[in-house]
Amino acid sequence: MRSTILNVFYPPHFPDDPDKSRVARYIHVIVLITFMALTALIVGSLFNNTHGNLSVILILDLALAAAGTFSAVQNRRGNVQLAASVMLASYWCVTTLFVFSDLRPEILFTITYDYLFIVVVSGLLMGKRAPFAVAATSSLSLLAWWLYLQGSTNGESSFLPGNLIASSALLFAVAAVINLIASSLRETNSLLHASLSDLKRTVSDLEGAQTLLQQRLERIQFMSQLASDFVTASTSDIDTTIHRALEIVTRFAKVERGYVFLLTEDGQTLILTHEWCMPGVLAHKGVLESLAVADFSEFVDSLKRGEVANVQTAEVPRTPDTKAMTDILDLLEIRSFVNIPMHVTNGFVGFIGFDATYTPTIWSEETIAEFRFTGQMIASTLERRRVEREIRLANSLLEQRVAERTLALEVANKELEAFSYSVSHDLRTPLRAIDGYSQALLEDCSSQLDSTGKNYLQRTRAATQRMGSLIDDMLKLARVTRNPLKKELVDLSSMVQTIAADLQEQQPARKAHWKIEPNLIAQADPALLKMALDNLIGNAWKFTSKIEETCIEFGQTPMHGDKTYYVRDNGAGFDMAYADQLFQPFYRLHGQTEFEGSGIGLATVQRVMTRHGGRVWVEAAVHKGATFYFTL
Amino acid sequence: MGNKVILLVEDNPDDELLTIRALKQNRLANDIIVAHDGVEALDYLFGTGNYAGRDLSIMPQLILLDLKLPKINGLEVLRRIRENERMTALPIVVLTSSDEEKDLIESYQLHANSYVRKPVDFTQFLEAIRQIGMYWLVLNRIPS
Incomplete structure (x- = not known):
C-alpha cells in the first residue's frame, strides 16, 4: 500500500x-x-x-x-x-x-x-x-x-x-x-x-553471426584436435584413438551411437571394427557385427560411389524389398542414421556411421562434413597402420633373407677356404713329382737320352714350374676376398721403397731411376696393399726390362678429388683399346715369351682396391709406358 | 754322421721318394725312417703299435713333418710330441705344400722349430733339403 x-x-x-x-x-x-x-x-x-x-x-x-x-x-x-x-x-x-x-x-x-x-x-x-x-x-x-x-x-x-x-x-x-x-x-x-x-536489428544480426562464428570456431578446434590425435597416434594406440574419436564426435553431434565398418580383403563382407555407444544404448556388438555385401548390394554400391546414406526411419517404406534394412533399424531402435563412405587411395574401405535412437535427427551439412572428416581420418590412419605392418613384414622377410644369404655365403666361404687349402696342398704335390722325376731322369738316365729328349724334359720342368706359380697367384687372388680387412695406417712410400730395393737387388745390373714421393700414408690393410703394390711395381719393373734406362715413379695426384696414387713406368705400355680387359683374371696383353706372367696380378690389384672401397684404372700408350692410378 | 736318424712323416709316395732322393744326393741320410701317417709317426716315437718294443733310446735327430696326413694330421702329431716332456727339444721341421698363413701360425704355436714350404721346382727343393740337413743334422746340437 x-x-x-x-x-x-x-x-x-x-x-x-x-x-x-x-x-x-x-x-x-x-x-x-x-x-x-x-x-x-x-x-x-x-x-x-x-x-x-x-x-x-x-x-x-x-x-x-x-x-x-x-x-x-x-x-x-x-x-x-x-x-x-x-x-x-x-x-x-x-x-x-x-x-x-x-x-x-x-x-x-x-x-x-x-x-x-x-x-x-x-x-x-x-x-x-x-x-x-x-x-x-x-x-x-x-x-x-x-x-x-x-x-x-x-x-x-x-x-x-x-x-x-x-x-x-x-x-x-x-x-x-x-x-x-x-x-x-x-x-x-x-x-x-x-x-x-x-x-x-543490426546488433541482433551481429550477435547471431558471432554465435555462428563461435560455433564454427569450436568445430574447427574440435576437428583439428581430432586430426592431431590421429596424426600423432602410434600404431599400437590407433584403436584407442578411434574409439575416443567416435565418442567425442558422437557426443558432439548429440546422438547415441558411432561406429566403423570395414570391408574385408576379399570385398565380400563389411565388419564392425570400432564402436562407441552412449551408456544404456544397445550396441551393434553382439547384435550386428557384419554385413554381407551381397545382401546390401544397393546400399554398398551407393557408398562406393561416395554417396552418404542419410535416412529417417519413419520415411523408410515398409515393403518386402526394404525388409532387411527395416529389420535392422527396428532391432537397433534406430530413429535416424547417417552412414558415410571412407575412401583411401586404393578405393572404398568401409564406412563410418552414427545413429540417433532417442529422437529422429536431421543432420546439417556441416555435421555430415564433420562425420566425413572423422571417417577420412580413421580410414587414413588405418591405412597407415596397414602399410606400416606391410613394411614391417617386408622388413622381417628381408632380414630373414639376408640372414639366409649370409649363412649361404658363410658356407660358400668355408667351402672356398677348403678348396683353396686343397688346391694349395694337393695341386702342387703332383707338380713337384713331375718336376722331380724329370730332374731324376735327366740326372740318372742322361746317357740314354739324346738332346731332343733332354730338351723335352727341360720343357716339362719349365711348364711345371709355371703352373706352380700360376697356382700360387690364384691362391693369392682368392685370399684377397677371403680374409677380413684389417685397416691401419700404412706408409705407402716406404713399402714401395722396400719393393724397389728387392727388385733392384735381384737384378743389380739393371739401370733404374726410382722416383718415390715420400711420406704417403694411407688407412689400409697392409698385407693386401703390399700384395697390390708388389704387383704394380713388379709389373712396372717387368715391362721396363727391355728399356735401356728404367724410370719408375710412385706418387700422389689430386686428380678426381680423392687421394689418387699412381705408379708410372716408361716401359712397353699397351694399346688403350685393351685397357678394359686388363683387369680380368688370366687376361694377358703380352706373350709368355715376351713377358712372363700369369695374368692374375692386375685382377688381384683391382680386388684389393675394391675391397678398400677404391678403384684402379690405367693410362697407357704402346712403347710410351703406362700409369696405373688407384684410390683407397 | 754316425747313427743319426731322420724321421720322415709323409703320406705321398712321390714326395717320399723325392725327399729321400734329395737327402741321399746331399749325403745326409744314414738312417731314414718313413711314417706314412700320423699314427705311424707317433707309434714310432712312443714305441707303440707296429713299433711296440722298439729301443726308445734311439730317437730321431730330425723330424720332417708333412701337415696333411691320413688318420692323425701333422698339427695334431706336433701337439702330441710337444706334450711329451722328453721330446720338447726334438727338432721338428714342418715340410709341407701348404702356403696357408693359418698353418704357419699354428705350427709355431705348437712349437715347431721351422716351417719350410716344398717348392715345386725340384732344384729348389734339393737346395731346401740340403740346407735343412746341413743346419739341423750338422750344425745344430740337441741334448743327448
Missing part, C-alpha cells in the same frame, strides 16, 4: 516504449504541479475569501482534483493519451469557469495566456488536431464570455472586439506554430525510432 502511494511521486516508465515514457513523465510532472497549485489555491481560498463564492470554488477544486487523480491513475496504467486529454480538458474547463466567474474585461489577456498554455501543451502531448481544437473552443468560449459581458454591462465596457479577434488569432497562430514544431518533432522522433530499430 505504502509503495502504491509512494509510486505516485515517481514517473511511470514503459521499458519497451521510450516515447510513451517521456510523455507520461511530462504528464506526471504537470499533474503534480497542478495538484500543488490547487492545494495552495484551496488553502488560500479558505483563509482569504476573495471570490465570495467559496462553495463554487470548492466544488471546482474538488472536480479538478478528481480529474487530476483520474489522469494520474490513467497515466500510471499506461493510458497516456487519455490521461493527457482528461488533464487538459479539466484544466480548460476550470479556466473557462473562472472566465465566466469574473467579468472584468482586463482579464482577457490573462485568460488568453491560460488558453495558450493549454494549446501548447496539447500540441506537444496529443495529436495534430488537438491545438486547433483547443484554439477553436477557447475562441468560442472567449466570444461567449464577451457576448455575456456585453449583455451584462450594456455595451459600456471598454473591451473592444479587436482585442477578442487578436486573442483568437494569437491562439490559432500559436496552435499552427506548435503543430508545426510538434509534427517536426514527431517526424524526427519516428526517424530516430526507425534508425534505432534498424540498429537493434
